[in-house]
Amino acid sequence: MAKQSPQAIISELIEIFCNPEKIDLLEDTVAKTVLYTRPSSKWSWSNRFLMAMQKSDDARGHRQWQEVGRNVLDWTKQVTIIAPLIKKVEDKKTGEPKEIVTGFRSIGLYDIKNTYGKELGDTEIKQQPPLIEVAKAWGINVRYEVVSGCWGYYSPDKKEIVLGTSDQQTFFHELAHVAHEKIDGKLSHEPEKYAQQEAIDQLSCAVLARMYGVKVDKYTFDYIGMYAKKNTADKVGRMCLRVADKVSQVLDLILQTKTEIILEVEN
Numbered sequence: 001m002a003k004q005s006p007q008a009i010i011s012e013l014i015e016i017f018c019n020p021e022k023i024d025l026l027e028d029t030v031a032k033t034v035l036y037t038r039p040s041s042k043w044s045w046s047n048r049f050l051m052a053m054q055k056s057d058d059a060r061g062h063r064q065w066q067e068v069g070r071n072v073l074d075w076t077k078q079v080t081i082i083a084p085l086i087k088k089v090e091d092k093k094t095g096e097p098k099e100i101v102t103g104f105r106s107i108g109l110y111d112i113k114n115t116y117g118k119e120l121g122d123t124e125i126k127q128q129p130p131l132i133e134v135a136k137a138w139g140i141n142v143r144y145e146v147v148s149g150c151w152g153y154y155s156p157d158k159k160e161i162v163l164g165t166s167d168q169q170t171f172f173h174e175l176a177h178v179a180h181e182k183i184d185g186k187l188s189h190e191p192e193k194y195a196q197q198e199a200i201d202q203l204s205c206a207v208l209a210r211m212y213g214v215k216v217d218k219y220t221f222d223y224i225g226m227y228a229k230k231n232t233a234d235k236v237g238r239m240c241l242r243v244a245d246k247v248s249q250v251l252d253l254i255l256q257t258k259t260e261i262i263l264e265v266e267n
């Protein structure tokens with residue numbers, strides 16, 4: 001862990017975020033990676049639309065399913081997408097070979113719900129994120145599932161954190177939500193408060209990331225910028241200044257809990 005205190009890192013980040021000249025120098029040392037990639041993420045927009053229309057969010061051919069250790073349940077239930085038929089011809093003008101579309105054919109695929117076998121992504125979770133013991137001490141279950149449209153979420157009702165990635169920074173963000181809820185009570189859906197919550201939790205996440213040796217500074221700046229309605233130094237910096245005190249409380253609670261767990265183990 002870094003020797004800097006959380007408060008020192010908060011100040012350092014705010015100092016950067018407030019300074020327009022430093023924004024271009026912001027960097028991340030880790031990128032978010034989804035637990036497993038769906039072949040459909042590379043498809044054309046129209047085929048992804050077709051798949052969604054057929055109520056599927058992960059459709060693959062049977063061989064593709066076999067490669068990840070799953071088998072098709074019902075062969076008659078297919079999700080259909082369209083592929084162009086491509087032919088190589090010689091360009092009459094230049095003499096160069098080129099590809100032309102001569103028509104379309106439909107391809108029958110199978111939705112993930114229509115398959116059984118190995119859990120997806122299981123093999124890719126190499127290690128649990130740091131501070132996971134804090135979530136456990138608070139009675140929060142952490143499980144992995146790829147959810148379309150978000151990297152992870154915290155469900156206060158189910159008392160669980162769901163992660164679509166094994167990256168520690170996503171876990172840190174959700175853990176900050178839990179800590180924040182412990183301090184301020186149930187989280188709000190009112191837009192302004194919601195934006196502030198997200199700023200608190202993402203700034204907490206950026207500090208924790210630095211304490212564990214990675215940087216998610218640029219991502220954090222852009223993320224808070226999204227909620228501050230503009231990712232300019234002026235808006236983001238001001239938003240961070242407003243929430244700095246709460247961020248400090250959130251971090252203290254998380255780190256204190258970790259220390260208590262360590263002491264408990266030692267005694």
Ligand SMILES: [Zn+2]
Pocket residue numbers: 173177198201
């Ligand atoms: Zn959030």
